[in-house]
Amino acid sequence: MPAAKGQQELLTRMRSVIRRHRHEVAVREPGGTWTYHRFEESVAALHRALGGRANVPGEPIGLLLERSATAYAAMWSALSLGRTYVPLNPSYPASRLSQLMAQAGVRDVVCTSMTSATAGELGVVGDRLIVSDDLEPARSEDVEAVWQATAGSDVAYMLFTSGSTGRPKGVPISFANLLAFVDGMGATIPLRPADVCSQVCELSFDFSVHEIYLALLNGCTLCPARSIDLFNPVDYVARNGLTVWVAVPSLARVVLEGASPVGDQLTSLRLSIFNGEALTARLAADWRTAAPNSAIWNTYGPTECTVAATHQVWTGEDDLHEADVIAIGTPLPTCVAAIDDDGAVVPTSAADDGMTGELLLAGPQRFSGYLDPDLPSPFLTEGDVTWYRTGDRVRWRDGRLYHLGRFDHQVKIGGHRIELLEVEHRLRHAIGTDSLAVIAHPRTRPTELVVFVTGTAPDAVTADETGLPNYMLPRRVLAVRSLPTNSHGKLSREALHRLAEARG
Numbered sequence: 001m002p003a004a005k006g007q008q009e010l011l012t013r014m015r016s017v018i019r020r021h022r023h024e025v026a027v028r029e030p031g032g033t034w035t036y037h038r039f040e041e042s043v044a045a046l047h048r049a050l051g052g053r054a055n056v057p058g059e060p061i062g063l064l065l066e067r068s069a070t071a072y073a074a075m076w077s078a079l080s081l082g083r084t085y086v087p088l089n090p091s092y093p094a095s096r097l098s099q100l101m102a103q104a105g106v107r108d109v110v111c112t113s114m115t116s117a118t119a120g121e122l123g124v125v126g127d128r129l130i131v132s133d134d135l136e137p138a139r140s141e142d143v144e145a146v147w148q149a150t151a152g153s154d155v156a157y158m159l160f161t162s163g164s165t166g167r168p169k170g171v172p173i174s175f176a177n178l179l180a181f182v183d184g185m186g187a188t189i190p191l192r193p194a195d196v197c198s199q200v201c202e203l204s205f206d207f208s209v210h211e212i213y214l215a216l217l218n219g220c221t222l223c224p225a226r227s228i229d230l231f232n233p234v235d236y237v238a239r240n241g242l243t244v245w246v247a248v249p250s251l252a253r254v255v256l257e258g259a260s261p262v263g264d265q266l267t268s269l270r271l272s273i274f275n276g277e278a279l280t281a282r283l284a285a286d287w288r289t290a291a292p293n294s295a296i297w298n299t300y301g302p303t304e305c306t307v308a309a310t311h312q313v314w315t316g317e318d319d320l321h322e323a324d325v326i327a328i329g330t331p332l333p334t335c336v337a338a339i340d341d342d343g344a345v346v347p348t349s350a351a352d353d354g355m356t357g358e359l360l361l362a363g364p365q366r367f368s369g370y371l372d373p374d375l376p377s378p379f380l381t382e383g384d385v386t387w388y389r390t391g392d393r394v395r396w397r398d399g400r401l402y403h404l405g406r407f408d409h410q411v412k413i414g415g416h417r418i419e420l421l422e423v424e425h426r427l428r429h430a431i432g433t434d435s436l437a438v439i440a441h442p443r444t445r446p447t448e449l450v451v452f453v454t455g456t457a458p459d460a461v462t463a464d465e466t467g468l469p470n471y472m473l474p475r476r477v478l479a480v481r482s483l484p485t486n487s488h489g490k491l492s493r494e495a496l497h498r499l500a501e502a503r504g
Contacts, residue, residue, distance in 0.1 A: 003082065003149035003150070003151045003152075004082065004149075004151070004152070004153065004154035004174070004175050005154065005174075005175060005176050006154075006174070006175030006176040006178070006179045007079065007082065007149045007154075007156075007175045008149045009175075009179060010079060010156075010175055010178065010179055011079065011080055011146075011147055011149050012147075013217055014076060014147075014216075014217065015146075015147045017036065017216065017217055017218070017219050018036045018037070018039070018040045020219060021036045021193060021219040022035065022036050022037045023035055023036070023037060024036060024193070024219065024221075025221045026038075026039040026069070026216060026221065026222065027039060027068075027069035027072065027221070027222050027223075027224065028196075028221055028222070028223045028240060029068065029069060029223075029224060030226060034069045036219070039069060039072070039073060040143060040146070041137065041138045041143065042069065042070065042073040042138075043073045043076045043077050043080075043146055044077075044138035044139075044142040044143040044145070044146050045073075045135045045136065045137060045138040045142065046070075046073050046074050046077040046110065046130070046132065046135065047077040047080055047081065047142065047145060047146045048135075048138065048142045048145070049130050049135050050077055050078065050081055050083070050108070050110070050130060051081055051145070051150075055081060055083075056083075057081060057082045057083060057150050057151060057152030057153070058082060058083065058084070058152035058153040059083055059084075059105065059107065059108070059152075059153075060083065060084040060085070060086050060104045060105055060106045060153075060158065061074075061078045061083050061084070061085050061086065061106065061108050061109070061110060062085075062086050062088045062101055062104075062106040062108065062109040062110070062124075063075070063078075063085050063086065063087050063088060063109075063110050063203065064088045064090055064097075064109050064110065064111040064115045064118060064119055064122075065087075065088075065090070065110060065111065065112065065115065065132075065203065066090060066112075066114075066115075066203075066224075067199050067200075067202070067203065067208075067224035067225060067226075068112075068224050069224070070112060070132045071203055071224075072212055072216065072222070074110045074132070075157070075212070076146075077146065079156055079175075080146050080147070080148075080149060080150065081150045081152065082149065082150045082151055082152020082153055083152055083153065084104075084153045084155040084156065084157060084158050084172070085156075085157050085158075086100065086101075086104045086106050086157070086158045086159075087157070087159065087202075087203035087204040087208075088100065088101070088106075088109070088204070089202055089203070089204040089487055090115045090118055091202075091487055092204075092487070094118065094121045094122060096168075097118070097122055098122055098123075099167075099168065100160055100168060100170075101122065103160075103168070103170055103371060103372070104158055104170055104371065107124075107128055108124075108128050108129075108130070109122070109124045109128065109129055109130070110130045110132060111129065111130070111131055111132070112131065112132050112133055113131060113133045113134075116129070116131055154174050154175060154176075155172040155173065155174055155175075156173055156174060156175045156177070156178045157172075157173055157178075157209075158170055158171065158172045158173070158371065159171050159173070159204060159205075159206055159303055160204070161303050167372075169370050169371070169372065169375060170370060170371025170372065171303045171304055171367060171370065171371070172367060172368070172369075172370075172371055173303075173306055173367055174367070174368070176364055177306045177364065177365050177366070177367060178209070178213070178306060180306065180334040180363070180364035180365045181209070181210075181213075181306040181307050181308070181332075181334065181365050182213055182214065182217060183333075183334055184332035184333050184334030184335065184365065185210065185214060185307075185308060185332060186214065186217075186218070187332075187333055188311050188332055188333070189271065189273060189297055189311065190218075191214055191215065191218040191220055191244060191271075192218070192220070193218060193219035193220060194220075194243075195215070195218070195220040195221070195243045195244050195270075195271075196220065196221045196223060196240055196241055196242050196243050196244070196268075197211060197214075197215040197220050197221065197222050197223065197242065197243070197244040197246065198211065198223060198225065198236075198237070198242050198244065198245050198246055198247065199211045199212065199215070199222050199223060199224045199225060199246075200225045200229075200230060200233070200236075200246075200247050200251060200489070201246075201247070201248075201488065201489065202487055202488055202489075204487070204488070205276075205487070205488035205489070206303040206306075206307050207246065207247075207248065207275050207276055207307060207488075209306075209307050210246055210273070210275070210307050210308060211246045215244070220244070223236075223240045223242065230251070230254075230489075231258075232258065232259075232260055233251065233254060233255045233258065234255055234258060234260045234261075234262055234265050234266070235260060235265075237255075237265060237266055237268070237269070238265035238266075238268070241268050242268055242269060243268055243269060243270045243271065244269070244270070244271045244272075244273070245269050245271070245272045245273070245291075245294070246273045246275075247274065247489070248274065248275065248276040248277050248488070248489045248490055249274050249276070249277045249278070249279045249280070249283055250277060250483070250485055250489050250490060250491060251489050252272075252274065252283060252287055253283060253434075253435060254482075255290070256283075256286050256287065256290060257435070257454075262290045266290050266291035266294070267291065267292065267293055268293075269291045269293060269294040270293055270294055270295065271294060271295055271297070272287060272291060272294045272295070272296050272297065273297045273299060274296070274297065274298050274299065275298075275299045275300065275301065275307070275308055276488070276489070276490055277490055277491060278325045278326075278403065278421070279298045279314075279325065279326045280321075280324050280325055280326070280428070280434045281314075281320075281321040281324050281325075281326055282324065282428065282434045283434055284296050284298075284314045284316075284326055285316065288314075288316070295313060296313065296314040297311060297312070297313050297314070298311070298312045298313075298314060298326045298327070298328060298329065299311050299312075299328075300328035300329075300401075300403065301361075301365075302361075302388070302390055304366065304367045304378065304388050305335065305361045305363075305365045305366050305367070305388055305390075306365040306366075306367070308332065309331060309332060309335040309337070309361050309365060310328045310329050310330060310331050310332065310335070310337065310401060311328075311329050311330065311332060312326060312327045312328055312329025312330070312400060313329075314326055319398060320400075321402075322395065322397070322402040322404070323404070323421055323422055323424075323425035324425045324428055324429075324434070325402070325403060325421065325425070327400045327401060327402050327403075328394070328400075328401050328402065328403050329400045329401060330348075330399070330400055330401065331348070331361075331363075332365075334363055334364055334365050335361055335362070335363040335365055335366075336361070336362045336363045336385075337359060337360065337361055337401065338351075338359075338360040338361075338362070338387060339351055339355050339356070339357040339358065339359065339360065339394065339396060340357045340358040340359075340360055340380070340389070341355055341356075341357045342357065345360060345380065345382040345387065348396055348401065351396040352396075353396065353397055353398065354395065354396070354397055355395065355396045356393065356394070356395045356396075356404065357393070357394070358389060358390065358391065358392065358393065358394075358407065359390045359392045359393075359394040359401065360380060360387035360388065360389060360390065361387065361388045361390060362385050362386060362387045362388065366386070366388050367388075391406055391407050391408065392404075392405070392406055392407070393405055393406070393407055404419070404421060405419055405420060405421035411440035411446055412446075413440065413446055413447060413448070413449070413471065414447075414471055416471045416472070418440070418449070418471070418472055420438050420439075420440070420449075422472075423438050423449060423451075423468065423472055423474070424436065424437065424438050426466040426467055426468050427451055427461060427466060427474070429466075430461055430465040430466045431453060431457070431458060431461070433453065433454070433455070435453065435454040435455070435482075435483060436451055436452060436453045436454070436483075437451070437452050437483055437491055437493070437496060438450070438451045438452075438474060439452075439493055439496045439497060439500065441497065441500045441501075442497075442500075442501070443497055448474070448475040448476065449472070449473070449474040449475060450474055450475070450476045450477075450478060450496075450500045451474040451476070451477050451478070452478050452479075452480050452483060452496055452499070453477060453478070453479055453480070454479075454480055454481065454482055454483060455479065455481075456479060457477045457478065457479035458477055459477065460477060461473060461474060461477060476500070476503075478499065478500070478503060480499070483496075484496065484499070
């Protein structure tokens with residue numbers, strides 16, 4: 001059986017980068033550096049261990065690993081063996097990890113001595129458990145074996161996103177999907193071999209794919225952040241001399257508002273790439289002041305369309321944002337976008353200025369369907385094109401897309417339909433901060449809006465201050481030390497609902 005489409009191509013690119021940058025630093029960890037040569041040997045050692053222990057091509061492998069050179073090596077060895085890798089976040093409860101493993105069909109797990117106890121809790125023992133710390137050094141024949149693709153699954157990796165039913169949704173991403181993303185992003189925001197890149201996203205979050213693959217496939221140096229680094233990210237940037245920052249906007253706000261003064265410690269950055277949340281014009285302007293040498297890119301994309309599908313460089317111009325949220329721009333060259341305009345599918349290339357509707361995505365980055373075939377189809381087929389329905393409201397204006405919020409973030413209170421994004425926009429200007437979030441409470445049959453503000457919050461907000469009609473005004477203003485985030489660093493609206501409930 002031949003190797004999956006794109007599998008050998010990806011391996012060929014990996015090998016080429018290693019040969020060209022053999023003695024240069026691939027990964028810099030607090031404990032030392034890994035040259036591309038040493039990294040290749042680590043890939044080979046894991047490849048031998050995985051291939052020699054009940055190897056079943058196509059069977060998924062769980063990676064119970066933190067951000068590290070070992071984790072990246074495990075990914076590459078799994079790809080060579082034609083075995084889908086499934087990141088298992090060590091911070092998750094064992095019950096959730098067991099659920100993910102059962103859904104994905106994971107039996108073999110790669111871990112370290114630090115996470116082996118968790119693997120034991122999950123019932124992974126014996127030959128099914130590969131402890132990376134215990135592996136013997138690779139031999140020359142092991143290295144050569146890495147670059148001969150073993151036929152297996154056409155799925156490179158699988159991530160899980162939250163499901164509305166409470167059951168996580170498995171999202172399989174193929175080799176072809178991954179290569180299309182790498183090509184599209186590489187043609188749009190190219191990295192240089194001299195770049196030193198951040199790696200702050202959890203491996204279970206799809207934005208980590210951007211950090212890892214774009215850096216290592218371009219001969220860059222990748223710097224995995226420790227958990228403690230996320231509490232002092234300014235020091236993390238300065239200590240490593242980072243030139244490329246890839247993160248969700250929430251973490252940028254932590255950088256700017258943290259206990260450590262920013263000063264000139266972000267001047268090494270030349271690229272700042274954001275994704276995962278709305279990037280506001282206020283935050284972008286503050287980031288530009290702190291990192292004056294950096295270009296600022298806003299990217300957008302669902303996991304189902306491989307990390308990022310659109311892009312927009314921020315120039316500071318007023319017409320590049322709507323409701324204070326920066327445009328998500330235009331599709332990558334490997335994506336096609338359209339708008340569902342009341343049932344009519346209109347490609348952006350033919351859209352009228354001002355057209356609003358649900359964003360649809362197609363092209364080689366689009367996945368083929370969820371792991372669970374019983375989930376409702378997320379696709380819409382029009383002619384010979386199958387579109388992914390994102391659930392995001394967008395407007396096409398002046399040749400670019402503007403994100404207007406989720407359809408499920410539109411709420412109805414007292415018969416009035418309310419767009420939470422608009423409320424947040426007005427409140428940012430009235431209160432003077434973008435560190436706030438609005439929810440409709442309670443979650444089912446909401447009766448009021450609640451706004452959470454970091455630091456000192458006003459007792460109330462008025463129609464005169466905000467320009468909002470009374471029915472759109474939050475009934476409660478709650479101060480918090482910081483906005484809660486999930487394990488991926490994104491705003492956690494679930495946590496906000498719990499806070500609203502706890503505070504009456």
